[in-house]
Amino acid sequence: MPTDEQQACFEAGIKFGSLYHQFAGTPVSPDSAPSLERAMADAIENQPFCESVTVDIDEAALAAATDDHGYVELTGRFMEVEMRVEYEDVVVRTAMTMEDGYPLMRLVDVE
Template identity: 60%
Template sequence: MPTDSEIACFEAGIKFGTLYHQFTGTPVDHESAPGLERAIEEAIENQPHCVEASVTIHEDRLDEAIDPAIGYTELQGPLMDAEIRVEYEGHGVLTKMELEDGYPRMYVASVEG
């Protein structure tokens, strides 16, 4: 049987799978980025055991990605960083997604309890 900490880590992984695969491809520009950040956070926080989600779409990365001919781009992992905190049976897990060598790396930052 998995431990409660392992279950909490698994739950955090599911949240990141949802964040990444549900929202990748969403049209985004500078005007819509803040609203999209909030929408993603709220959608992830609706899931069981999630106590906090934070998403940052980086303006400088967005500048480089926006196609001037159409005025927007599609949301992609390298454009954003995220943190998700999950609590399960007294165990807290902090997970992060950060750009590392051009790749949006997701990882467990800490496990408590």
């Protein structure tokens, strides 16, 4: 039987994969970034065991990358994400940040 710690880490991973692959490709501009940040967080917080999600879209990076039409498709290079998942007595904190040019989803701590 998996332990509560293992289950908690599995659940935390599900939330990250869900957030990323649900919203990657969304047309986003500096003006529309705030509503997208909020909707992404609210949507994933619906999932079981997901206590909080924070999405920060980097509007300066967006502005630098937008094409002639004024927007780009969302990818990991434009956002930082933090999540807290609680499963039974275990709290897992995770984050997505850029490392060496790639967005990296990582476990921050498990308590």
